[in-house]
Amino acid sequence: MFGFFKKKESKAVVSEEEPLTEEQKLVLQQQITEKQAQLAEADLAMEVQAKLHEELGLIYAELNDEQAITELEKSLELKLTMGDGYKKLMSLxxxxxxxxxxxxxxxxxxxxxxxxxxxxxxxxxxxxxxxx
Structure with missing residues (x-):
């Protein structure tokens, strides 16, 4: 009657993300190169370094690259935040x-x-x- 005793149907959640095109991958690789160049600059504040590592980690995550975890962990080592990097790292x-x-x-x-x-x-x- 009310459905209290009905067995709940399990719904499979399938991620149907479109694979990245070669052009998208190329753009992301270019962004990685730019972020790495920025990180190589001397005398960056820790907050700036943390943000750059977070951005790198998110880009690597888009590429399904294992480096995403390393970069996101570095970001949190430098500055604890609960932003997009935190959420992505928890997901990874x-x-x-x-x-x-x-x-x-x-x-x-x-x-x-x-x-x-x-x-x-x-x-x-x-x-x-x-x-x-």
């Missing part, structure tokens, strides 16, 4: 955890669960600092 960790689960890789599952826990601690730390 979750993808890696799911991949490890599919492969039966218990060590990989634990590694990425711990990394996700670390991310939650960052969020908690930032929320506490905002309250004060």
């Amino acid at each position: 960790y979750n993808q890696k955890r799911a991949e490890a689960a599919r492969n039966g890789d218990d060590a990989g599952i634990e590694k990425y669960m711990n990394k996700m826990d670390d991310m939650r601690q960052i969020a908690k730390k930032l929320m506490i600092s905002r309250e004060n």
